[in-house]
Amino acid sequence: MSVAFAKEESAEAASETILPPRPIPDRINLVTEAGLEMLRDELTRAQQALEAASKLEDVNERRRQSAVPVRDTRYYAERVRTAQPMPAPTSNAVVAFGHSVTFKRDDDRIQTFRIVGDDEADPSQASISHGSPVAIALLGKAVGDFVQFGQSELEILSIS
Template sequence: MSVAFVREESAEAAQEVTLPARPLSTHPNLVTQSGLQALEQAVVNCRAAVKAAQLLDDANQRRRAVELAARDLRYFSERLASAELRPEPTSVEIVAFGHRVTIVRDDGRRQAYRIVGEDEADPRLGTISYYSPLARSLIGRRVGDLVDVDGHEIELVAID
């Protein structure tokens, strides 16, 4: 049957492709307390987004918005279900998950990062994933240790 004999809305719907699932990390889903709370809030926000999308008048906009919100809801629900809450570190002797570390790069730049789970990592906000090359180089180290990251020497100057 020609598309000319089908309602326009149905023809457009037939052309749409379901969005692929957001990729899930293969690494353990370690989270801090704040990371767990952020995942819980993301699920709440996504549920609200699905409900809001279902109320859109335009069928094409509604379909697209529901698909996007539902995809995010599936992702964050899965991340919340697989979350492994890690307690706050109790010692500042050796770098561990959850610590804030201060480093000095070989060019003199001083930077501080908190080592967190993948979903809460945002270097612009001062957080890095525990699985990032920098974090993996620092975990298990002590203040004063020098580490090589991508051919650059970094000194660990503080653990908080």
């Protein structure tokens, strides 16, 4: 094998193994208790994947298999380190972090979302980040309030 080919293979392997870091939101890292547990579980999974990859014999394959776990370990370690667990709301008087809010849109659609941390938010599962535009508009409002949201209005129907 020529040296040029070996260097090219190493450069190719290096480019496959240097992934950009996962973006970290610049807002406060509020989490529910379940969200903190999820972050810890993801960190453990990433660390286990990294450990498994480190046992591979082939250096190029070890680098390839380590790329995602290295990136994820850094991300989840930082998210666990900066997590600020929030207790469940004790009152349903106004919308707060951790609440589920049901609201009606101008077109009469009724939606319910729970306001949670960035990493645990999943709109398809009816949860949104506390930093999302809808959550920001709803926080601090009460049942019966109308909230301006872009060109439309949201009416808060219930808070739980």
